[in-house]
Amino acid sequence: MNNRAEVRDFLTTRRAKITPEQAGVPTAAQALALLASWAATEAVRHVAGKQA
Numbered sequence: 451m452n453n454r455a456e457v458r459d460f461l462t463t464r465r466a467k468i469t470p471e472q473a474g475v476p477t478a479a480q481a482l483a484l485l486a487s488w489a490a491t492e493a494v495r496h497v498a499g500k501q502a
Contacts, residue, residue: 471477476484
């Protein structure tokens with residue numbers, strides 16, 4: 451087995467042992483809430499005349 455395949459297998463087996471939440475990946479609901487918060491902030495900034 452070459453080094454690339456060994457690394458792939460190592461990472462694949464480790465990734466299979468943890469959940470996205472354990473790795474700090476936001477759930478879909480959390481990501482949508484963050485996006486909505488950002489959009490609301492940008493809308494207020496736009497209305498206030500403070501373009502990013």
